[in-house]
Amino acid sequence: MVSAEDPCPELVLAGRDAHLLVLGSRGHGLARVVPTHQVGAWVAHRAACPVVVVPEQTMDLVRQGVLAGDAFDEGADRVLAFAFRHASAHGLTLTVAHVGDGGAGVADEVRRLAASVSGQSERFPDVRVALRVLPGRPTARLLRVAERMDLLVVGRHRGHGVREVATGHVHTSIVDRVACPVAVVP
DSSP states (O other): OOOOOOHHHHHHHHHOSSSOOEEEOOOOOGGSSSSSHHHEEEEEEEEOSSSEEEOOTTTTTOOOOOEHHHHTTTHHHHHHHHHHHHHHHHHHEEEEEEEEOSSHHHHHHHHHHHHHHHHHHHHHHHHHHHHEEESOHHHHHHHHHTOOOOOOOOOOEOOOOOHHHHOOHHHHHHHOOOOSEEEEEE
């Protein structure tokens, strides 16, 4: 597609009939450290289909598979289905991580993760799955773990209220700063 218009709305419009949008990221230096709301983040926030944003990468790193963030919400099934399909198609290990404050206890959160992935594990028995409960803030922890991954898969969450406007969304911060390709699943 070639357009003289602003690429963001044009890409969102194209995504209405697409299965997947794949975009490059031009972030360098400070743009990879500070969220800048580039085209990829803008489109990922609004597209009807999953959006994969591919940053420049160091090609000589040994990558460790797919990382999926599981927020234990209504969108988790779509995120996990995308991650399992990708891991299966490419013969990669899948790490499913939940980042939280540890309030429910690690053992309880691991049980919730296991229950969350059980249906997809049955559909994709060829995918080796690792479950991780990570303490801390979701954006920081996922960015750190994703440094050596082939793909990070996160959900797109619609925020409500002033807090969401002020702080943004986890996926927006991740899309602008992640070192590996990231898929944002609506």
